[in-house]
Every structure is written in structure tokens, then in C-alpha cells.
Amino acid sequence: MAFEMEAFMGALSVVFALDTFLFILIGVIIGISFGAIPGLAHTMPIAIALPLTLVLPIHQSMGLLIGTYKGGTYGGSITAISFATPGTSGAAATVADGYALTKLGKGKKALQMALYSSIFGDSISDIALIFLVIPIGMVAPDFGPAELTALYIMALSLVVILAADNPGKGFISAGVGFFLAVIGRDVVTGTLRFGFGIRELQAGFSLIPFLMGFFAVPEIVRQMRKVFVNPESVENLGEGSAEELKEEEGLTFKELLSSWRGLSIGTFLGIFLGALPGPGATLSSYTSYSVVGQFTKDKDYGKGSLEGVAAAESANNATCGATFIPMLTFGIPGSSIAAMLMAALIMEGIPVGPRVMVDHTETVYILFLLLLLANPFNFIMGKILIPVYTRLTKLPARFLWPAISVLLVMGTYAYNNRPFDVVIMIISGVIGCFFYWFKISDGPLVLAFLVAPFFEQNFRQALLISGGDYGYFLQSNISRVLWLVTLASLIWFFWKKIKNGHEEPEMRVSD
């Protein structure tokens, strides 16, 4: 797409107006607020706001939706760090290090790192969208079932890496993840499996209720037990008094810079995985968190590392801009959020497809500018809200955890309006408790649960396409490169492990 100055100036005059700023700001506030409520995520406010596109002009409606999207993607980290309860599925990987930092009295640092890395990943992703939309967009359809199978095998190889410290427990963890992922309808034939005669299980274990319950319930049980056994010990969650809280140190520039591996790897993986159809933010953050774990020099990785927060948060926000790439190049919505934003454009009368950048250049520039503009708003609102959430973590546990429990139930129900999702959340919570008591690493479970359906679907689709020929998985150069990278990573990991006896981090909400 050649640069068109006239269209750009037109877009500038539309976007740089008070009403646009106001709608972005409202969107960011709604996004952060909903993102920070477990289960509600940012998909709900976007869905609710969709009809507004019928009455609002495009810069206002898209400003509102983009602000909500970005604010929500960041907002999920707030409760993940403050209460071990990820607000969105994309923030689940932030729990381990983020919450560990909160318990060490470094919640403010963790929240600031989440904010800075989210804004960094998001901004780079927007820039990548603007300058690389054509080249990345043209490559995205080359990822067919065979290539995606290789990609998901690469993601699943992280399960092996995460399980390596304690293979027995690690593979039990992965096995539970695989099993929960296959409950419901067969992803290819649509037949029902592992329903145990329970009608509601036909829809399977939904990701959001599962993650909410798995991470939040064990922590709620643990904290409430303390409330009953020794109320004085949990008057506030973090260490230190209210006076100390006021003086709690913020993130230093040196600490931010020292997390460059997490920031750069997370951003790169977020952009790459965000441009492909699939689980987007959640897979990006887990993959980034696991990969950075192999390169980091931080001994506290997995137990309270700022780099861990940076790895997960830069990755999930870096999917924000990238998710527009297949949409603007071919009109293909790569995720549920992209589908909603595409619907909003259609409702505004913009037919999204390969010609959108030629026929509606000004609209595309408006989108680019809105994406870029939403970042400083997200940053400002994040800065304002960090002290509020830091204080919330210091609320007496007898108020805080019951309130979180209520929000958890409400948010889980509201996610799909399904009462059974609350049951799934509770069952997942019980599983989470067992994992906590038996000190089983949760990383393999979450990765297996996330990736297994996508892997299974693409693997079986590839076999259907090739008529059962396994050679099909190695036919394209993309597939070959992905298989080689997977193999090389595993060899490198085990070689490093044997050579150094390096203790790998466990992605677990440690006590």
C-alpha cells in the first residue's frame, strides 16, 4: 500500500479531535475495569458496545472499541498480580511471578512492569502492523494445517521442557490438561466425547472459567483458611504497614532495562502468534514466558521475577496490533476480538477485505492512528490505577477474598451467560487445589489445555488433506523450519540441562 498523504491528512484531522480522545479514554477505562474483573474480560464490553457502531461515526466507535480492547488486555494483569486471579486468560501466565512479587511486597513494581511491558509490546505491535501489514499478511495464509501442526508441536515441546524437572508430576499435569481439553465435541467430526452423560459437558471446558477457577480458587481457599485459623496474620496481604505501603518502591529504569529479554522475546512472539489464527494472547504469553525462562539469568524466574512479568505481559499486548494484520490484508478475522472489530467496521459500512486498504485508505489510516493513540491513554490510566490496586491488595483479607469470590462467580457466569460455567470454574478450582497441595507444576497443564485442541484439529485436518500421508507434514519450507527449531530447542535444552544441571523454573503459584 503506497502512502497517500491526502488520506493521511484526512485521517489526522478526524482522529485528533476532542471527541475521539474522549471515546478512547472511555474505552480504556471500561477495558481496564472489565479486564480487571475475573472472567468478564474485554470481550464482553466490546460485544455490548458493538451496536453503538450503528449510531456513532467510525472514529468514535472504533476509538471506543480499540481503547476497550487495549485497556482490557492490559487490565487482566492487575488482578493476576494483585490477587493471583487473572482478569483475562491472556494474563494467566503473569500470575506466577506477578503474585509472587506482590507477596514479597513488590506489587507496585510488578504492576508497573506489567504496564510498561504491555505498552511497549502493544506499541511495537502497532508499528509492525503499520509498516509490515502487507508482508506479514501475505505470509499468514501460508500457515495451513501442516504448518500449524508443526507450530503447535513447537508449543507442546515447551510442555516437555516445563515438565523436565520432575517428569512424573510434569506429565501428570500435562495429562490432566490434555484430558480436560478433549472433553466435549470432537473438533473435527463434531461427535460427543467424554461427556459422562452430563449434557452441559457437550460444550467442553471453556478456557476462561477453567483458568479463573484453576488459579483463583486455591488462593481463595488458602487465604480464607488463614482468616479462620489466624485472622491477625492476614490483616493485609503484603508485608509491611500502611506507612510502608506509601513508601513502596516503584520500578527503576535499570530494572526495566534488565528485563530486555522478556520484553523483546515477548513482543516478537506476540506479534508473530497474534497474526496467526489461534488462541492469540493466551498462547503468546505462555509461550513467551516459557521461552524467556530458558534464556533468563534471573534466578528468581518463576518465583517473583520482573522479567517473568515482562515476558508474559509484552507478549499478550503485542497481539493487539497484530490481530488486525490478516483482517486488513484478506478480511480474515484471526480471533474472536478481531471478528468483533471486523463486525464493527462492517456495521460502519466498511467492507473488510483485500481491497479495504485501497478503497478505504483513510479509514485504515484512522485505525492505525487510533491504535497508536490508545497506547498513551492506556499508559496514563494504568499509572493512575496502579496506586489504587496496590492499596487494594492491603485490604484486610476478611473483606478482600470474599469480595473476589463474589466477583469470580459473577464474572464466570457473565462470560457466556451459562450457569454451568460456574460449576466448571469450581471443578477447575478443586483441580487447582490438588495441584497446589501436591506441588504439581501448573505450566504443563495450562499449555497442554491451550494447545491440544488446536494441535488435534490441525493434525487431523492435515491428514484428511493428504489422505493419510505423513510426509505432508514436511512438504513446505515453513514446516521444515518449525520442526528443525523444535528439535534443535529440545536438544539444546537437554544439553544445557546435562551440562549445567541448571534448575529450570516452575510455572506455579508458589507460596
Place this chain on the structure above:
Amino acid sequence: MKIMKKISLLLLVFVFAIGMLFAGTEVQAEEPWAEIVGESFDLIVGYDAGGSHDLSARYLAEGLAELDIDIDVSNMPGGDATEAAYHVVTSDPDSNILFWGHPPAAVFDPATQDVGYEYEDFDPVASIGSPTFVLTARTEQGWESYEELVEYIEENPGQVVVGGQGMNHPMHYAIEMMLPMDELDYNYVNLGGGADVQSNLLGGHVDVGHLSLSAALPLYEDDELEVFLHTSTETERVDLAPDVPHLREVGTDFSEPHTLTAFAPEGIDPDVREALNAAIQEVVQTEEFQANMEDIGFEASPYSIEETEEFLGQELVEEVLPEYEEWLEAQ
């Protein structure tokens, strides 16, 4: 004299007021949806926000709002829309709740799978027409018509890959109607949905794709895709792609049942059902709704309750379903 004038004026005002009251009542009485004016209904969509089901529901809600009927669109994805359908059939019929669904979830899945409800558990309120589905391939393949595609498959058995959106499902059955597997040797793969079919077509992973016209249209207009035929239940010629023939024109008397319908739980008050149908028909006929639906690849047509029941209950349940079940058993 003054008193007489005042009395005359008062009488005049009174007559006008009474006249206006009666006139208003008459207009109200003429509106066949008067029974539900000011009422609120939940419209449960079985798929995520942003898809064609969701968009059409929102356009309908927008239109009904202008008739002072409040529609709250809720998304309850899961089980290929059977979760939403189950939620509605198990609701109180007087609770103003409707399922916004298509025949696979309301007719075919309940008849062939244990989804917890049957078609008879619904009282269909109103159909509004259907999205158009098409059979398509990349232009660079060089096939310019359905006949050329069939000829190529016959000459190159096992070489062509067809991507669809369901396995052992009405959409798979539709592919069988277009390209019968007992006559033609090709590989069929069930992809994740319309966007997935688009992406796999463009990437060259499948040769032929079955997807909605709205998904294919931008690529068709950009000469990336060739569209061979359509399978609309509503029309023989689609305005958005007037040169594309119907499947019937190439020799198979079949159309794909994707007709969107508002279903109430069985036992809904007949007056409310009638009023809802009338209001929906009114909205469907507006220019704005027609234009909005055309933008998302729909052919919108108003259906009375009788027409809706005839289409779903007779045409689909009694005629298409037995053939579909027979085909399913043979798989």
C-alpha cells in the same frame, strides 16, 4: 356571550382531544404488534459476537427498537449453537426469551444427536431469510465453471482437496449434494469456519472451498476467487453476484437450509407469538434492514408463522431430514 364562546372553545378542545384519543387508539389497534409494544425480550445467539448470526440479531434488534420493542441480544456460544437452543427450550415460555438460530441447531442436530431437546420443543416465531453459501476456488486454478471443476476432479481422481465447515453435518451434506463422493474422488476436510476456509483457500492448502458469499465476496470482487454456484433457499439469482448460478441450474435440486429464525420455547402465548412475527416481518421489509442484511450476504425475506412452520416443519423435518439421516447412517 363570553360564556358561550368559552363553552364553545372548551367543547372544541374536548372534541379534538377525544378525536385524537380515538385516532391514536385506532393506529394502535392497527399495529398487529401492539400486544408487545414496550416489552423486552432476550434474543439468545448461539455464536460469539461479531459473526453473521450475531450481526443479523443486532440489526433486527435495532429495527424492533424503532417499533418500541426492546431486544436484548445475548451471546451464548457452545456446542454449535445447541447450548443456546437448550437454554431457551428449558426456559419458561412466558419469560420473553427467544433463540436466534438456524436449522442445523434447531432441526438436524436434535434429530441426530443427544442435545437434550427436539425440534418440537420450539414454537418457531419468524424466519427472516438466509445467508447465501457458495462453492468457490482460487482463480489461478483455472476452473471457470462448475462443469470444469467436475471434469478436472474426474480426470484427476484423489488430487483435489475440498474444504468445508462441518463433518457429518448439514454443511458436509451440502458438499455431497454439490460434489457427490460416490461419483467423484476427492479429499474432503472439515475446517474451523468461514475464516478458516478463506485462509486455507488463499494459502493453497485446499483447492475448493464452501463458505458464505459474504466471506467470499471481497476476494471474488478482487478476482482472487472464482465462485461456481450458490445454494440459497431464498433466490435463484443473488444480487451481489448475479452471474453465479444456483445449484439447481447445474442439475441438483437442493438448497442449503441456513434460514435464520427466532424460536420461542414451546407454549408461548399465541398472541405474543403473532405480535412478534408481525413486528419482525415489518422490520424485515424495511429498506434499511434489507440493505444491512445484503451487506453481510443475506437474502432477507419476511416469513409468516405459517410459512416459517411450513419451511421448518414440513420442508426440512419431513422431506430433507429423512434423506440427511439416511446419508448420515451411510457415513
